[in-house]
Each structure stands twice: as C-alpha cells, then as structure tokens.
Amino acid sequence: MRARLNRHANTALKLRAKTKPQERKCRTMTRRTLLASFIFSPVASVFSGRGAFGHIASPGGGPRAGYFPNVVLWTHENKTVQFYDDLIRGKIVLINFMYATCKGLCPRQTANLMQVQKTLGDRIGRDIFMYSLTLKPEQDTLEVLREYATGHGVKPGWLFLTGKPGDIEKLRRKLGFVNSDPVRDGDKSKHIGVILYGNEALDRWAACPALTDASEIARYVLWMQAKD
Amino acid sequence: MIQPFLKVAGRKYRFRLLDVGPSRFYEFFLSSGQPFALIANDGNLLPAPLTVPSVRLGVANRMDVIIDFSKYKLGDKLFLENRLVQEDGTGPTGELRNPGTQILRFDVDRDAPDHSQVPSTLRPLPDIDLSQVVRTRRWVFGDDNGGWTINGKFFNVNEVRAAAKQGTAEIGVLKNDGGGRSHPIHIHFEEFQILSRNGQPPPPHEVSRKDVVILGPDDEVRVFFRFRDFLGRYPMHCHNIVHEDHSMMLRWDVVP
Numbered sequence: 001m002r003a004r005l006n007r008h009a010n011t012a013l014k015l016r017a018k019t020k021p022q023e024r025k026c027r028t029m030t031r032r033t034l035l036a037s038f039i040f041s042p043v044a045s046v047f048s049g050r051g052a053f054g055h056i057a058s059p060g061g062g063p064r065a066g067y068f069p070n071v072v073l074w075t076h077e078n079k080t081v082q083f084y085d086d087l088i089r090g091k092i093v094l095i096n097f098m099y100a101t102c103k104g105l106c107p108r109q110t111a112n113l114m115q116v117q118k119t120l121g122d123r124i125g126r127d128i129f130m131y132s133l134t135l136k137p138e139q140d141t142l143e144v145l146r147e148y149a150t151g152h153g154v155k156p157g158w159l160f161l162t163g164k165p166g167d168i169e170k171l172r173r174k175l176g177f178v179n180s181d182p183v184r185d186g187d188k189s190k191h192i193g194v195i196l197y198g199n200e201a202l203d204r205w206a207a208c209p210a211l212t213d214a215s216e217i218a219r220y221v222l223w224m225q226a227k228d
Numbered sequence: 229m230i231q232p233f234l235k236v237a238g239r240k241y242r243f244r245l246l247d248v249g250p251s252r253f254y255e256f257f258l259s260s261g262q263p264f265a266l267i268a269n270d271g272n273l274l275p276a277p278l279t280v281p282s283v284r285l286g287v288a289n290r291m292d293v294i295i296d297f298s299k300y301k302l303g304d305k306l307f308l309e310n311r312l313v314q315e316d317g318t319g320p321t322g323e324l325r326n327p328g329t330q331i332l333r334f335d336v337d338r339d340a341p342d343h344s345q346v347p348s349t350l351r352p353l354p355d356i357d358l359s360q361v362v363r364t365r366r367w368v369f370g371d372d373n374g375g376w377t378i379n380g381k382f383f384n385v386n387e388v389r390a391a392a393k394q395g396t397a398e399i400g401v402l403k404n405d406g407g408g409r410s411h412p413i414h415i416h417f418e419e420f421q422i423l424s425r426n427g428q429p430p431p432p433h434e435v436s437r438k439d440v441v442i443l444g445p446d447d448e449v450r451v452f453f454r455f456r457d458f459l460g461r462y463p464m465h466c467h468n469i470v471h472e473d474h475s476m477m478l479r480w481d482v483v484p
Contacts, residue, residue, distance in 0.1 A: 177374075
C-alpha cells in the first residue's frame with residue numbers, strides 16, 4: 001500500500017519537475033476555466049464522457065478515483081456540483097460535516113475552521129478547498145447555508161454543501177464520518193467532529209479533530225502537498 | 229508471518245512480550261497450562277519473579293517472561309495463545325475464551341544443557357518518598373464528538389498542559405471517564421510507580437516501575453512520578469493508536 005502510494009507520489013513529482021512554475025500556473029488556470037464550463041454547461045457533461053452518477057477516471061484524478069461517490073450537491077453560492085468531479089478530483093481538500101442549528105460542536109468547529117482559512121490565506125480557493133457538508137439536508141437549504149456562511153464571514157474557496165438526503169448519507173459513510181456505536185451514530189448532536197484532509201491526486205489522506213489548534217491543522221494540510 | 233513457529237531446545241528461554249497494537253489488548257496463556265515466570269514489567273525488572281498463569285498487555289506494555297521447556301518431550305508442540313476477547317476498538321470485553329487464538333507455536337526439537345537459574349530476587353524498587361511530592365494533577369481521559377480528549381481537550385503541541393519542576397515529584401491521578409473504552413496510558417520521560425488502583429494497592433505484577441498503565445472503563449490509578457535527569461518537552465498519551473491520533477495526548481514540560 002505504502003509502496004503504491006509512493007509510486008504515485010513519485011509520478012506526480014516527475015510531472016511537476018518537468019513543468020516550469022509559470023507553465024504550472026497557466027495550466028491551473030486552464031483547468032479551472034474548464035471546470036467552470038463543466039459546471040454550467042449541460043453539453044460539457046456529454047463532452048467529458050460521464051453520466052450523471054458515474055464518472056470515468058480522467059487526468060488529474062487519483063488512484064482511488066472510483067471510491068468517491070460523484071453525487072450532485074448544491075453549494076451555498078447557488079451552484080450545482082458533482083462531488084468527485086468538481087470538488088475533490090486532483091485537489092487538496094478539507095472536509096467536515098455540520099448543520100446550521102447545531103448548538104454544540106458546530107459553532108466552535110466553524111470558528112476554528114475560519115482561523116484555518118485565514119492561516120492558509122489565498123491558497124484557499126486556489127489549490128486548497130474547504131467543504132462543509134450538512135448533516136441535515138432536509139432543513140439546511142441553500143438559503144440557510146448561505147446565511148450561515150455569510151454570518152460566519154466565510155470567504156471564497158470554502159463551500160457549504162447540501163444535497164439529497166440519501167446522497168449526503170452515502171458521502172458521510174464513504175468518508176468515514178460514522179460512529180461505530182449505532183446509538184451514538186444516530187444522535188446528530190454528537191456527530192463526528194473530525195476534519196478530513198487530503199490530496200486526492202496522491203491518495204494521501206488524514207484526519208484530526210476539527211477543534212485541533214488551527215495553525216496545526218493548517219500545517220497538517222500542507223503536509224499533503226507533493227514535495228518539490 | 230502466517231502461522232509462525234519457533235524451534236526451541238528443552239531449556240529455559242526469556243521472552244519479551246510487546247503489544248504493538250494498534251488497539252488490541254492481549255492476555256497470553258500457554259496452551260499446555262504451564263505458568264510463566266514473570267520477571268519484568270514495561271522493561272523494568274520486578275523485585276522478585278512472579279509465577280503467573282497468564283500475562284495481560286495493553287498497547288505498548290512489555291512483559292518479560294521465562295518459559296522453561298525442559299518438562300516437554302522432543303517433538304512436543306505448544307502454543308502461546310491469546311484468550312482475551314476483544315470485538316472492537318473500545319477494549320476487551322473481559323471474557324477469556326479457551327482455547328484462544330494461537331499466536332506462536334513452540335516446537336521442542338532438541339535437548340540442551342541448562343545451567344541458568346531464575347534468581348529469587350531481582351531488583352529492589354526505588355523508595356517512594358511522598359515528602360518529595362509538590363502537587364497532584366488529575367487527568368481525565370474521555371471523548372468528544374468522535375475524538376478523544378484529556379481533561380476535555382485535544383492535543384496541541386504548542387500548549388504546555390503541565391510544567392513540572394526538576395528535582396520534585398508529583399502524584400498523577402489518571403481517570404477513565406467511563407465512556408466504555410479502555411485506554412493504555414503512556415507517559416514519556418521517567419518510569420512511574422503505581423500508588424493505588426481504584427483505591428486498592430496495585431496487583432503484584434503492577435508493583436513495578438512502569439511507563440504504560442491500563443485504564444479500564446471507570447478505572448482510577450494514582451501514580452508517583454519523579455522529574456530528575458533532564459529538562460524538556462514530553463508527551464502523555466493513550467497508546468491505543470487510534471485514540472492517540474484523534475487526539476488523546478498532551479504535552480508537559482520539565483522546567484528548572
């Protein structure tokens with residue numbers, strides 16, 4: 001497993017080594033431009049060769065591409081996205097679960113993640129992305145999430161996401177936000193307060209409590225980068 | 229290795245049993261029913277050997293045992309087996325199941341002279357001088373929204389949770405908050421001695437210098453800890469690696 005991971009890491013290393021910084025920047029911009037057209041254009045779905053709920057592994061994706069549900073989600077910025085293709089493929093990401101009316105963990109968690117966003121600065125939204133998925137999609141509509149994000153001063157690059165309850169539940173399970181004790185797992189007020197972070201291209205993933213010191217979370221996230 | 233075995237002569241051997249985890253507790257027996265001579269706990273010799281039917285280990289515990297194979301015939305095979313039942317990461321159920329899981333097979337395949345002896349006394353323990361104690365600190369091991377905490381907080385490498393003065397001693401009260409989980413607590417720096425376990429004197433095998441102590445659900449263990457040789461930064465953490473990673477650990481310092 002480790003050997004395989006290293007091999008992919010090395011491949012990424014070689015690719016990066018061959019690309020000059022300026023070219024790298026251009027390529028990133030091109031990819032983002034393309035990504036935007038995929039999101040907004042129905043033709044793009046056909047063009048990219050994927051169905052609504054499946055996907056074909058494409059350049060930039062990691063070795064575990066097929067693992068992640070490619071479900072449709074809605075962002076607090078009122079965009080429709082697909083989880084794998086649009087949110088995590090080829091990216092460094094931070095993922096947590098929350099709900100707007102949570103009075104226990106979530107306010108502290110969101111406040112701490114605000115500090116993480118501040119610490120990582122303009123990397124957030126450029127090559128590192130933050131995603132907060134609601135545990136209560138029935139009540140957390142786009143409007144509710146938009147109000148929540150605005151109220152907390154969330155900046156671009158950090159999306160609050162809702163979707164169909166079955167899809168959210170599928171993501172929650174696939175991403176490991178599950179308590180092994182079914183009674184505790186059923187109590188949303190005791191939900192898993194972990195932040196999952198990783199680099200999808202390298203299939204390098206880790207997690208820590210979302211209340212970990214924000215500067216430490218930022219440091220851990222940067223460990224996910226390919227080493228130059 | 230799948231189904232490991234060790235060819236042994238009909239003589240005494242010393243083994244160090246180490247639980248490397250990540251989350252499982254073990255209680256080792258010999259399938260033949262022969263007891264162990266337990267001589268060391270967490271790498272520290274006991275005052276005298278103990279004859280025990282089994283040895284229980286939490287993650288990172290070490291137990292040194294002598295097994296005497298001289299009573300077996302050539303061709304005999306016996307197993308080191310784990311009889312402690314553990315169904316998930318929370319800890320052992322407490323049930324012992326016999327026969328247990330076979331861990332290692334011993335094949336007695338030759339004779340050998342054996343002039344070794346297990347001494348009747350090993351190494352006396354250092355005195356516990358309670359007049360050196362300058363304070364008592366209480367540490368509660370619990371959980372919070374799927375992570376694991378000490379006194380309600382997650383690990384922060386930059387936060388000094390306790391600053392102990394070099395040349396003094398303290399009492400640490402290690403308390404499992406009763407969330408149904410077992411925690412093998414590991415304290416770096418110097419070995420401690422257990423003063424009491426749930427208000428009672430420690431069992432004979434825990435009368436030892438130690439650096440990992442098992443806290444079962446609701447357990448409370450009081451330890452005597454000295455700060456002598458070095459200044460610096462040290463961690464205390466649960467050695468269930470999953471708990472440690474999420475983030476049942478703290479930093480404490482030894483200061484001048």
